[in-house]
Amino acid sequence: MDNLLDIRGLSVDFRSARGRIKALRNISLGVRRNRILGIVGESGSGKSTVLWSILGLLAGNAEVTAGEILFEDRDMLDLSRREMRARRGEDISVVFQDPMTSQIPVLSYARQMRDILYRRDTSAAEKRRQAVEIMGKVGIPDPEARVDQFPHQFSGGMRQRAGIGMALMTGPKLLLADEPTTALDVTMEAQIIHLLQELQRELEATVVVVSHNLGLIAELCDDVAVMYAGEVVETGEVRAIFHNARHPYTRALLECDPARVEGRSRRLPIIPGEIPGLIDPPKACVFADRCQKVMEICHREVPPEAVRPDGGIARCHLLEGPGHDPSWPPPNDV
Ligand code: ATP
Ligand code: SF4
Ligand code: MG
Numbered sequence: 001m002d003n004l005l006d007i008r009g010l011s012v013d014f015r016s017a018r019g020r021i022k023a024l025r026n027i028s029l030g031v032r033r034n035r036i037l038g039i040v041g042e043s044g045s046g047k048s049t050v051l052w053s054i055l056g057l058l059a060g061n062a063e064v065t066a067g068e069i070l071f072e073d074r075d076m077l078d079l080s081r082r083e084m085r086a087r088r089g090e091d092i093s094v095v096f097q098d099p100m101t102s103q104i105p106v107l108s109y110a111r112q113m114r115d116i117l118y119r120r121d122t123s124a125a126e127k128r129r130q131a132v133e134i135m136g137k138v139g140i141p142d143p144e145a146r147v148d149q150f151p152h153q154f155s156g157g158m159r160q161r162a163g164i165g166m167a168l169m170t171g172p173k174l175l176l177a178d179e180p181t182t183a184l185d186v187t188m189e190a191q192i193i194h195l196l197q198e199l200q201r202e203l204e205a206t207v208v209v210v211s212h213n214l215g216l217i218a219e220l221c222d223d224v225a226v227m228y229a230g231e232v233v234e235t236g237e238v239r240a241i242f243h244n245a246r247h248p249y250t251r252a253l254l255e256c257d258p259a260r261v262e263g264r265s266r267r268l269p270i271i272p273g274e275i276p277g278l279i280d281p282p283k284a285c286v287f288a289d290r291c292q293k294v295m296e297i298c299h300r301e302v303p304p305e306a307v308r309p310d311g312g313i314a315r316c317h318l319l320e321g322p323g324h325d326p327s328w329p330p331p332n333d334v
Helices: 047-055 081-090 109-116 124-137 156-168 186-203 214-220 238-243 248-256 296-300
Strands: 003-016 019-032 036-040 062-071 092-095 174-178 206-211 223-228 231-237 305-307 313-315
Touching (some): 003 047, 019 036, 019 062, 019 223, 036 186, 036 214, 047 174, 081 092, 109 124, 109 156, 186 214, 214 238, 231 238, 231 248
Parallel strands (some): 174 206
Antiparallel strands (some): 003 019, 003 062, 223 231
């Protein structure tokens, strides 16, 4: 399979006064070229830590204890700081959740966008021309005038458009977005989703988007990775996962999603219990404490990786090995 990015066996700890927080444990994930991958999971499952690991921008108390992040077959974890910065500037860029905190309030967009191109040996006029062009591309009206404005002069949706424009200035191969629509209302959110989709197609970029919002994942993404408490529990093509989720956690998430139960009178199910502590995470199945299908083996042995028909994987004893249950998964009733 043609992957632009391959994360293999990645483990990341955060040092804390209470001990090491094992935020990512042995995760593997392929990102197909020219596709949009969504990473979904509850708060604290490690979604942002995956993105920051790819960017080489983990917090100072983080330690990568194992694994590789192969970008075009080169391990990003082996790059020097300088090489990493260059990659980040040119090949990989990021759209943040809240443009108000990621954009510089005292600099106009023209200036911020010019600064992004500081490595390019082109004139200031040419950089400005590119800034205007990209502002037009992301749907900012009258870009020639508005490029000279400051972030506070833009509405929330326009700011996020500009944020996407800034991320695209260098023509990156890989665009990362961490909850890009969380700060927006539903209408703006839909517009930003369509914009990302159009741009991805036009620019043939590869995109990884992190979101809590399954509706966004369903609409925007080609592939999805479901994370739970620092592990990837299921991956696959979006449509296949939505119609045939195999991991009990993915199924529980889909049942929780308002978009899936719209128009129905039943109350939204909630997944009882909490995400386990990451200082001393469960040794076997990470979802065992909350799983309705839990068996004795689930507390004892790490679940095997079962391959899904669409090429993805799911990690659950029900699917393979001594815990295999041929009646699982049940037909979809959601
Ligand atoms: P959310 O949906 O809330 O953004 P997330 O899935 O992005 O959550 P992460 O931010 O990746 O989750 O965090 C994963 C785990 O690592 C959490 O338990 C979090 O508290 C912990 N963590 C993240 N950054 C740090 C840090 N700098 N120091 C200590 N712990 C951290
Ligand atoms: Fe549930 Fe066991 Fe599967 Fe874990 S391995 S998700 S506890 S059935
Ligand atoms: Mg996050």
